[in-house]
Amino acid sequence: MASDDQAVPVFPKPVTLRDVAARAGVSVATASKALNDQGRMTAETRERIRETARSLGFRPNSLAQSLLRRRSFTVGLLTNDTYGRFSLPLMSGISDALVDAGVSVFLCNVEEDPRLGQLHVEAMLDKRVDGIIATGKRIDRHLPVDLSDLRVPVIYAFTQPDPDAIAFVSDDAGGARLAVEHFCRLGRRRIAHVSGPASFAVVPSRAQAYRDVLEEHGLPAMEPLLGSWSEAWGHEAVARLFDGGAEKPDAVFCGNDQIARGVIDALRERGLGVPNDVGVIGFDNWEIVAEATRPPLTSVDMNLAALGREAGLTLLSLVGGKPAAPGIRKLPCRLVVRQSCGHPMDG
Amino acid sequence: MASDDQAVPVFPKPVTLRDVAARAGVSVATASKALNDQGRMTAETRERIRETARSLGFRPNSLAQSLLRRRSFTVGLLTNDTYGRFSLPLMSGISDALVDAGVSVFLCNVEEDPRLGQLHVEAMLDKRVDGIIATGKRIDRHLPVDLSDLRVPVIYAFTQPDPDAIAFVSDDAGGARLAVEHFCRLGRRRIAHVSGPASFAVVPSRAQAYRDVLEEHGLPAMEPLLGSWSEAWGHEAVARLFDGGAEKPDAVFCGNDQIARGVIDALRERGLGVPNDVGVIGFDNWEIVAEATRPPLTSVDMNLAALGREAGLTLLSLVGGKPAAPGIRKLPCRLVVRQSCGHPMDG
DNA sequence: CGATTAAGGGAAAACCTTTTCCCAGCTAAG
DNA sequence: CTTAGCTGGGAAAAGGTTTTCCCTTAATCG
Numbered sequence: 001m002a003s004d005d006q007a008v009p010v011f012p013k014p015v016t017l018r019d020v021a022a023r024a025g026v027s028v029a030t031a032s033k034a035l036n037d038q039g040r041m042t043a044e045t046r047e048r049i050r051e052t053a054r055s056l057g058f059r060p061n062s063l064a065q066s067l068l069r070r071r072s073f074t075v076g077l078l079t080n081d082t083y084g085r086f087s088l089p090l091m092s093g094i095s096d097a098l099v100d101a102g103v104s105v106f107l108c109n110v111e112e113d114p115r116l117g118q119l120h121v122e123a124m125l126d127k128r129v130d131g132i133i134a135t136g137k138r139i140d141r142h143l144p145v146d147l148s149d150l151r152v153p154v155i156y157a158f159t160q161p162d163p164d165a166i167a168f169v170s171d172d173a174g175g176a177r178l179a180v181e182h183f184c185r186l187g188r189r190r191i192a193h194v195s196g197p198a199s200f201a202v203v204p205s206r207a208q209a210y211r212d213v214l215e216e217h218g219l220p221a222m223e224p225l226l227g228s229w230s231e232a233w234g235h236e237a238v239a240r241l242f243d244g245g246a247e248k249p250d251a252v253f254c255g256n257d258q259i260a261r262g263v264i265d266a267l268r269e270r271g272l273g274v275p276n277d278v279g280v281i282g283f284d285n286w287e288i289v290a291e292a293t294r295p296p297l298t299s300v301d302m303n304l305a306a307l308g309r310e311a312g313l314t315l316l317s318l319v320g321g322k323p324a325a326p327g328i329r330k331l332p333c334r335l336v337v338r339q340s341c342g343h344p345m346d347g
Numbered sequence: 348m349a350s351d352d353q354a355v356p357v358f359p360k361p362v363t364l365r366d367v368a369a370r371a372g373v374s375v376a377t378a379s380k381a382l383n384d385q386g387r388m389t390a391e392t393r394e395r396i397r398e399t400a401r402s403l404g405f406r407p408n409s410l411a412q413s414l415l416r417r418r419s420f421t422v423g424l425l426t427n428d429t430y431g432r433f434s435l436p437l438m439s440g441i442s443d444a445l446v447d448a449g450v451s452v453f454l455c456n457v458e459e460d461p462r463l464g465q466l467h468v469e470a471m472l473d474k475r476v477d478g479i480i481a482t483g484k485r486i487d488r489h490l491p492v493d494l495s496d497l498r499v500p501v502i503y504a505f506t507q508p509d510p511d512a513i514a515f516v517s518d519d520a521g522g523a524r525l526a527v528e529h530f531c532r533l534g535r536r537r538i539a540h541v542s543g544p545a546s547f548a549v550v551p552s553r554a555q556a557y558r559d560v561l562e563e564h565g566l567p568a569m570e571p572l573l574g575s576w577s578e579a580w581g582h583e584a585v586a587r588l589f590d591g592g593a594e595k596p597d598a599v600f601c602g603n604d605q606i607a608r609g610v611i612d613a614l615r616e617r618g619l620g621v622p623n624d625v626g627v628i629g630f631d632n633w634e635i636v637a638e639a640t641r642p643p644l645t646s647v648d649m650n651l652a653a654l655g656r657e658a659g660l661t662l663l664s665l666v667g668g669k670p671a672a673p674g675i676r677k678l679p680c681r682l683v684v685r686q687s688c689g690h691p692m693d694g
Numbered sequence: 695c696g697a698t699t700a701a702g703g704g705a706a707a708a709c710c711t712t713t714t715c716c717c718a719g720c721t722a723a724g
Numbered sequence: 725c726t727t728a729g730c731t732g733g734g735a736a737a738a739g740g741t742t743t744t745c746c747c748t749t750a751a752t753c754g
Contacts (some may be wrong), residue, residue, distance in 0.1 A: 064710035086433035411740035
């Protein structure tokens, strides 16, 4: 048994402010002030203490600081997006905005499980997070947790907020406009729209933007084809669009990149060239999909990282005590042009 | 200015042990003991204190506990896998293993940036994480941070460990065996292997397993085709396999799901039926890809969530002071059978 | 009835840092 | 020489909890 001891690594005791003070021959109070640029002392004393701290490798214990300041420099990110398709770009933006302020992020995946949600929220609250950001995989659904009346500020990003909360979402309608207007500018005349289930809030909102833009350009709007978010539906939609006797579209704006992928593949199978015969634009700009289509897919990017940054910075200012008006802030999307949408048709 | 005040929400002061003690008419010491099932007191006193705590909604301040116990009940997960394709399943397993122990996870994406890595590691160390799990998007690469000589235990998962560290990785060779043996069992006789760049450690290791299994079954091994991890390479590989005059394969084992997808699509374009003419198996079991292929893709799953669980539990026991032998632990993969591999050929 | 012992509960230290006050010593003004 | 004022630095409280030790009271034993 005793011989096992050598196998368990022993970690050195962290050096405390006390150690620094003792080594420098001053009180902890003075040491603290020296390191924080506070209080009065000779420049020489201050530098001596600093040098001592450096040489000892002193790092202040964040827990002690937090306890005193009632601020832990941590925030929680709550999500139910297991695959992280939306959460991770968001997380990346949040982290980016916060890391320089010394704030770390707890990532909590609550799936669809209220018990798990409760568990995570309580754990975070106990750890005195400074705030919570809630996000999800669907913009029109609540997380399976109640975040009202928490003791900390809460910000919603890319998910349905409680009333009177602060929320950041992408401007879906604006994103759709970007795509359809791009087609118009390129000279496409018969632009179709293939999207997901009507039960998703983004679907009607993008569809409306689609209709609006076409009307503004005096072009005919076709009835949006609503189905599922899958490639398979993209295939089927192409069949519906091109099998009938009706006039064929020369462009398809898709509700996500997987549908777009299905559309592109189906078009090719029919001998229709993308983008020459039919232009295609997707939504989400999921690079792994968008770059694998042939040709590479033009797609609307929701700027999730930027959205995360905004959310992070806003939370930070909220934590700092600055008030912020409740409400929903829509952040613009961005069209990432690759090859599937084609070039101007006449030139 | 003053009228703005109503806009900033005021959060109620958390209730402390002191409050509970005062309300119950005992000292904080007694209150603490009552809530932690320690010390001696009448059952009646204990229950009264507990009831008071409940009614006040008391939750112990984790920071204070951590300070005292020198244990923060947090761990850090370090990754450079921006898209979270590998990190997130892992994270999910880790979180799963730890949440019941009240441990929360800091997720830190360090990209490929040593400065960012340093920043995150220092932030975590300052926050007195109990341990760190390092992971990445590639099993044979280091993160851009130095994790040796940290003051906390470190565990590597799905990434290259420092020597003498504890690491969990998936058993790639075993996974490859699973796939190839499955083909053999199904009666396939000419099994090809299409994989990624030789510079990835997993590539030769899976290729060797491929050769071994074929030899064990007395079947001919073809030279593995190495290229990139993309669909496009899957396409090209099919051209190479089926254009020459050589005998055509009746099965293709692919190094990842994207290659497999490319292979399946290319086979269909040539009029070859999957799985009847050619069976296909992928690697990674990335559901979003595996379920979108036609037919759905049979694939090797690396069990990353389970790997995460193991890593989490091991870290926990390490934090608890139990020694663990350094070294690399390989966890078995699992074959997820869908339709692309076909049924037994003769019956 | 006196002496032990056990039971119930409290005081205080400890964890580590920050911050507010205060004190001693010195200089300059009156 | 006295007094006010400044300077450099320290003591102590605060933040919230846990834990060790101690004290008081009641019960048991001889």
